[in-house]
Amino acid sequence: xxxxxxxxxxxxxxxxxxxxxxxxxxxxxxxxxxxxxxxxxxxxxxxxxxxxxxxxxxxxxxxxxxxxxxxxxxxxxxxxxxxxxxxxxxxxxxxxxxxxxxxxxxxxxxxxxxxxxxxxxxxxxxxxxxxxxxxxxxxxxxxxxxxxxxxxxxxxxxxxxxxxxxxxxxxxxxxxxxxxxxxxxxxxxxxxxxxxxxxxxxxxxxxxxxxxxxxxxxxxxxxxxxxxxxxxxxxxxxxxxxxxxxxxxxxxxxxxxxxxxxxxxxxxxxxxxxxxxxxxxxxxxxxxxxxxxxxxxxxxxxxxxxxxxxxxxxxxxxxxxxxxxxxxxxxxxxxxxxxxxxxxxxxxxxxxxxxxxxxxxxxxxxxxxxxxxxxxxxxxxxxxxxxxxxxxxxxxxxxxxxxxxxxxxxxxxxxxxxxxxxxxxxxxxxxxxxxxxxxxxxxxxxxxxxxxxxxxxxxxxxxxxxxxxxxxxxxx
Numbered sequence: 280x281x282x283x284x285x286x287x288x289x290x291x292x293x294x295x296x297x298x299x300x301x302x303x304x305x306x307x308x309x310x311x312x313x314x315x316x317x318x319x320x321x322x323x324x325x326x327x328x329x330x331x332x333x334x335x336x337x338x339x340x341x342x343x344x345x346x347x348x349x350x351x352x353x354x355x356x357x358x359x360x361x362x363x364x365x366x367x368x369x370x371x372x373x374x375x376x377x378x379x380x381x382x383x384x385x386x387x388x389x390x391x392x393x394x395x396x397x398x399x400x401x402x403x404x405x406x407x408x409x410x411x412x413x414x415x416x417x418x419x420x421x422x423x424x425x426x427x428x429x430x431x432x433x434x435x436x437x438x439x440x441x442x443x444x445x446x447x448x449x450x451x452x453x454x455x456x457x458x459x460x461x462x463x464x465x466x467x468x469x470x471x472x473x474x475x476x477x478x479x480x481x482x483x484x485x486x487x488x489x490x491x492x493x494x495x496x497x498x499x500x501x502x503x504x505x506x507x508x509x510x511x512x513x514x515x516x517x518x519x520x521x522x523x524x525x526x527x528x529x530x531x532x533x534x535x536x537x538x539x540x541x542x543x544x545x546x547x548x549x550x551x552x553x554x555x556x557x558x559x560x561x562x563x564x565x566x567x568x569x570x571x572x573x574x575x576x577x578x579x580x581x582x583x584x585x586x587x588x589x590x591x592x593x594x595x596x597x598x599x600x601x602x603x604x605x606x607x608x609x610x611x612x613x614x615x616x617x618x619x620x621x622x623x624x625x626x627x628x629x630x631x632x633x634x635x636x637x638x639x640x641x642x643x644x645x646x647x648x649x650x651x652x653x654x655x656x657x658x659x660x661x662x663x664x665x666x667x668x669x670x671x672x673x674x675x676x677x678x679x680x681x682x683x684x685x686x687x688x689x690x691x692x693x694x695x696x697x698x699x700x701x702x703x704x705x706x707x708x709x710x711x712x713x714x715x716x717x718x719x720x721x722x723x724x725x726x727x728x729x730x731x732x733x734x735x736x737x738x739x740x741x742x743x744x745x746x747x748x749x750x751x752x753x754x755x
Contacts, residue, residue: 282516286324286488287508289331298535300511303542318406324488325357325465330635351377355414355463372396380414383439411447411457417466444481561628566752572620579611580664587670594714606673612666638717639741645732648707652728659684667724
């Protein structure tokens, strides 16, 4: 059995650097491999419709024809599929020509899977074998969704994966009776490894997304595979069976999508139409940078980054005079483009790629203790590449990842320009005025502490990141 796998695709156009990716080259590679006589499944592990520059304008519509062209057999939902709310997602799902699978997130009102039109499991007949497919998500990212209906109910990912896999393998049920079970996951790597280990007797393969790196497991997680991001990688997986239902070997070929791969004409035309629609507004030069901007998720979600520091500075300075903001506070997950920007012109397109979310800056009054707890939350998952990792302005802090989560932050100093003659320790009982994202103020990504403060500037009056940068470049 052969499987073609990919995950986390946001930008349909090719990038400037190798591997360039792009939907047109990826589609050509995919279709070339699909033409083989070997029985093949094409599987996707989530995150396609949002967030991206294109989706900020199209509300996900741009990705519909591209996905439908790739001959996908099954897909799992990613967290960003839910970014614009369940009604938008269900409208997109209805027009897909492949099924979406989600097993451990259900609707209490309907008793069915979380999104109407999706399924909790799937059985595919491939090369004389019955292959069961489940879709598994983690609770961690459910806590980050601003639009999740209150009727949605999460089920433990290991327990539900085992229950569903055992159901699919039940030989007494002719509608199930699967020889193999594949889990399409959209979780961080530690949870994928936990699932693979706990369910190794019933789940043959875990094909995952959410992390934006390429990964082939070994040892206990030898059945865990992640296939990169943004149409730059495609995994060709071959399962060798010692006997029906018993995988003896997993071979993986990593295909890089480079300029050497031909573009598929029909998909290229789709991309051209999308690009033409955006280019007039997005190709306007708004400023210049003399410093390379590092917006890679591996950096912004694990350490201080220059684009994170600049953005936090702009948040703070925008309202420093009018409201008295002392601290800028955003999370690394707000920085979305996952690439490096060289010195030179900065276009509106660049800003929108980096910050595709449309939630504005808000200002809130917080105590030092609330800020400390927010910082502790931000570093609680390190070294996992979690979006909650803090990027700040107006204060400095250190953290020790060897200590338990909730007790990692130390030596937090407030900058001297915040009012004193020299830097001073964060006072737990004192009050500070903080600019942050509305998303974080609402308590998402574990930032409940930010929601405890007094709101001084609400989301209706706050500035968006695209306007924040345009004001900066115009010297306002």
